Amino acid sequence: MTITRRNAASAADAAHAAHAASSAAEPAPAIEAAGLRKSYGTHEVLRGIDLTVPRGTVYALLGPNGAGKTTAVRILATLATADGGTARVAGHDVRTERARVRRAISLTGQFAAVDEMQTGAENLLMMARLAPSAAGARLSRTEARAKAAELLTRFGLTDAADRLVKTYSGGMRRRLDLAASLVGAPEIIFLDEPTTGLDPRSRKELWSLVRELRAGGTTVFLTTQYLEEADQLADRIAVLDAGTLVAEGTATELKQRVAGHRLDVTVADSETYLRLAHHATYSDPETRVLGIPTDGSAAEVRGLLDALDPDRTAITSFTLHSATLDDVFLTLTGQPPATAPQDTAAIAAQPTASPTAPLKDSSHV
Amino acid sequence: MSDALIMSGRALRMSRRNVDALITSLALPVMLLLIFVYFFGGAIDTGTRYVTYVVPGVLLLCAGFGSSNTAIAVVEDLKTGIIDRFRSLDIGGAPILAGHVVASAARNLIATALVFALAFAIGFRPDATLAGWFAALGVLLAFILALSWLSAAVGLLAKSPEAAGGFTFFVSFLPYPSSAFVKTEDMPSWLQGFAENQPISQVIESLRGLLLGQPVGWTPWIALAWCAGILLTSVAASAWLFRRRTA
Incomplete structure (x- = not known):
């Protein structure tokens, strides 16, 4: 599976963009949004989102369930209209130049948008015949057939091509779904929670597909509730919480936002645990471990230990480690992120937490 | 237009493979015809052989049931997210719904052929000219198209396949207070006004008149206007509902 080939039109675009960049102004970013707002009834889903995605990069919108990720994607992909603010995608306004935007993008939603009662080949052939190319023309039946066959090979679905999709595994459906979104060779691909519900192997496969797309010059905008996924794939990450962007930057930059290191102390008894818990950004009542942000210098760590435990009886041991994206998430949103991608059942079982809801253990940030 | 053709191909392939629904929509006409002719037929006096009287009614009952299944297909599409994918390819609501309506028309015409075949086998002897046949089929097709598109609109309104199924039930009930199975003169007077003037009676009277070679006057035109x-x-x-549902 290699995704390095692009069609002639987008290769020309890339050349043009490179030329423009070297000679005069920067090319328009893939995505530019300012002050996006959206409400459903009285519920404010997006409260003013600004973001810029450079061409040819992978951008992750990270946030818990209900943060507004899908709404943001639907607005950028022209499927929903914002109540306020502006957005340009591939240099075109999502409101007034909808058809031009649609020609430049593709969207893969949370649920595989393929027909179960058609075969994989039929699904792809249908999409290939519907997809407008960059020039706006449709493929002929023969060209569409060739395109569908090429995508089936590229995504390892040739053997299953003539089976109904309802017999496919989750990973195969996802691959077909992604293949379907590539029929028109889009410049920008939106992936809304692409790995939710996938087993670890299929998730890794999808990650490598995203990397191949990026290597081929495609801009990828993905949403996820998994820090690991954003960390692995994205050039830049924006953290969305309750309709507001609470942080934006590279994974490294975000990690620096939380003091760089975390001192985990194990306390002697539960009384001390409760007394010190309000200092912690991480806490585990079972093992009585509290995590406290620090810059990691000897002076500060020594000072922290003395301040927390002047009598030198309350803390039994400590460890020091670099801050993880989990710490960032917790600090920024006030709630822990979805733990591990393979643990989808547990995530689905979680009630939709509001940002002000207390954590399941006793610590408050 | 080419979008609508591709969408029709899709809907036809998917209907063909939905074996459960296909069996229901083909078995229903057969059962209804046999039930009306052999169970109720002996007790109802229409002045003609009952099979001759009832065939248009059974055709309508089946067309109503078959067409209203369009609502379920539309709900399923909204549920899977495939409509978002089509929209992101700049395909509008009209071609998507038109695809389902075409598939519905195809299913219903097959069911219609089945009803005619069985009716002939058990003694239905129409007396129509060739023009009469074409006119009758035209009116029936117009009814199927109208009801299928109405059903597509209901599908956009429904929140679940079960709710869409409720519409099927409602449409299946409409032929009873009409001249489909009994003469309206035998109904209570308060019902006669509705039964004689509701669109289904107009369609049925058109079919009956055209197939039996009787004078029909303006009735087929009134049916077509409905x-x-x-x-x-x-x-x-449905254009309005599609925008609202997908905004």
Whole structure:
């Protein structure tokens, strides 16, 4: 599976963009949004989102369930209209130049948008015949057939091509779904929670597909509730919480936002645990471990230990480690992120937490 | 237009493979015809052989049931997210719904052929000219198209396949207070006004008259006007509902 080939039109675009960049102004970013707002009834889903995605990069919108990720994607992909603010995608306004935007993008939603009662080949052939190319023309039946066959090979679905999709595994459906979104060779691909519900192997496969797309010059905008996924794939990450962007930057930059290191102390008894818990950004009542942000210098760590435990009886041991994206998430949103991608059942079982809801253990940030 | 053709191909392939629904929509006409002719037929006096009287009614009952299944297909599409994918390819609501309506028309014409074949086998002897046959099929097709598109609009309104199924039930009930199975003169007077003037009676009287070679007057035109009205209203309503549902 290699995704390095692009069609002639987008290769020309890339050349043009490179030329423009070297000679005069920067090319328009893939995505530019300012002050996006959206409400459903009285519920404010997006409260003013600004973001810029450079061409040819992978951008992750990270946030818990209900943060507004899908709404943001639907607005950028022209499927929903914002109540306020502006957005340009591939240099075109999502409101007034909808058809031009649609020609430049593709969207893969949370649920595989393929027909179960058609075969994989039929699904792809249908999409290939519907997809407008960059020039706006449709493929002929023969060209569409060739395109569908090429995508089936590229995504390892040739053997299953003539089976109904309802017999496919989750990973195969996802691959077909992604293949379907590539029929028109889009410049920008939106992936809304692409790995939710996938087993670890299929998730890794999808990650490598995203990397191949990026290597081929495609801009990828993905949403996820998994820090690991954003960390692995994205050039830049924006953290969305309750309709507001609470942080934006590279994974490294975000990690620096939380003091760089975390001192985990194990306390002697539960009384001390409760007394010190309000200092912690991480806490585990079972093992009585509290995590406290620090810059990691000897002076500060020594000072922290003395301040927390002047009598030198309350803390039994400590460890020091670099801050993880989990710490960032917790600090920024006030709630822990979805733990591990393979643990989808547990995530689905979680009630939709509001940002002000207390954590399941006793610590408050 | 080419979008609508691709969408029709899709809907036809998917209907063909939905074996459960296909069996229901083909078995229903057979059962209904046999039930009406052999169970109730002996007790109802219509002045002609009952099979001759009842065939148009059974055709309508089946067409109503078959067409209203369009609502379920539309709900399923909304549920899977495939409509978002089509929209992101710049395909509008009209071609998507038109695809389902074409598939519905194809299913119903097959069911219609089945009813005619069985009716002939058990003694239905129409006396129509070739023009009469074409006119009758035209009126029936107009009814199927109107009801299928109405059903597509209902599908956009429904929140679940079960709710869409409720519409099927409602449409299946409408032929009873009409001249489909009994003469309206035998109904209570308060019901006669509705039964004689509701669109289904107009369609049935057109079919009956045209197939039996009786004078029909303006009835087929009134039936066609009803169908056109329902169709245009449904197309407009579904365009609005599609925008609202997918905004």
